[in-house]
Amino acid sequence: MGQRGARAQGRRDRRRVRGRNRLRTRMVLGGVALGVLSLGGGAALAHLEAGSAAPAASPQPDARSSAPASPKVPAAPSASAGHSARPSPGTSGSTRPSTSPGPSKSTVPHSGKGTFTAARAAGDKVGTGPLRRYTVKVEDGIDLSATQAAHEIEEILAHPRGWAAHGRGSFQLVDEGADFVVFIATPATADRLCLAEGLNTRGELNCETRQGVVVNLKRWMLGSPTFSGTPAEYRHLIINHEVGHEIGIRSHMGCPGPGKPAPVMMQQIKGLKGCVSNAWPYDEDGRYITGPIVP
Template identity: 40%
Template sequence: MPLRALLPLLLLLLPSIGCGTPPVTVPPVTSPVATPPSTSSEPSPAEPRARAALQVPYAASGRYAVVRGGAPPRPGPGTVVRYLVEVERGLPFDPRTFASDVHRTLNDERGWGRFRRVDQPPVRVRVALSSPRLTRRQCLPLRTGGKLSCWNGNRSVINALRWAKGVPQYDGRLSDYRHYLISHEVGHALGHGHRPCPGPGRLAPVMAQQSKSLGRCRPNPWPFPGRNSRERHQTEDRRR
């Protein structure tokens, strides 16, 4: 049989890879670690150099440490979601910096809502930076191939390799891709499922699997990408 005729059959046989399917896993041991809105869509000059220099190990300790301390939710109405941040020991990331990045994303005007970071249960979601090997283990039976992130139980498992390197379809905008990772996986925690690209040239829904493909959409890291501009205009109208 010609190779061209075999390709569709081979594609059907490839393992399923994605995020958001609730897997059944054995959670790793979690221990504490002490600690005391980006709007640009352009990569900073330091981002490509930082990605080139950072070496993310395939496997680290396999043990999470809760980032100590907390942060308040953004002002305004709406239910406050309690969450905590975990970082696998042995990864080349500062836990406090990661926690700060997560908090800014979750409480951005374009984000899901109001989030309070704590370091003690009860919490609705744990955001966990994980090595590729721990990501694979935490996401089973979903097959991530050590490349994707997932939602598991009450844990948003963020693949450290993707956090460090991003994906080509974000065209070097690492900060935007990181906003997407957090927004997407926490979106699953809030009960949102995957969504397809709504049409060529349109912004991808944040719940589209943008780490795999944009389809024919444009990248978008936010649940409500137009909200900040609307609120700014409403503020200006009130001042007139």
């Protein structure tokens, strides 16, 4: 081979080397690119698989709504004044009723100890006519002051429309040596004392016995559904009615006519029969309120 041919051969050899080098470079770059693509694809696949392996958790219910609702407890019914909210007709000069809420039936005990404590209280004689001394006893264990009750009864018997003011008798509160006793007793005890005299009071009524007057605590505290006045005013009727028996009025009376005041000796708790409830033996002019005798 001549020099020119040798140079031409050398150039061809160098071109082949450069071609092989460029091919290697392309292969290397292609491999690198393929590797990068493989890594990226793997990363993307890993992210996708991770996402599918951990699906979004379903929302949890709110803790407040998941707890069972507490049952509603109905409010205890408040004590109703009922009939005691209306003023009592014809009771001028009576003691003022308390403005505080009255007791409910649930606060009046049905039974008690059956023993009594006498009020340590004494007063002056009131009225004209035969003297009757009395003491007041309250059953033990109930929330009622015997002394307070005694003074309230004393005021009732001294009232201008009461028995003492019209010559039917005089009365004096004493703490010993009494002619009769006013017992204030729970319904069960009142029933027992009254039944001893053959009187069935059914846990509701008062009575008059050989020892004196038995007042049912329920009536003393709550009044009567037929009486248009407060329990304090109804206590006037209780005392005047039972003391009426004590001074010798043995019979009950009926209603004298529609719209007229009921006699104090009428059993008003059993119905007014058209009359207007009344707590006093006499009207404001001093006339005795009477009615037909009930056989």
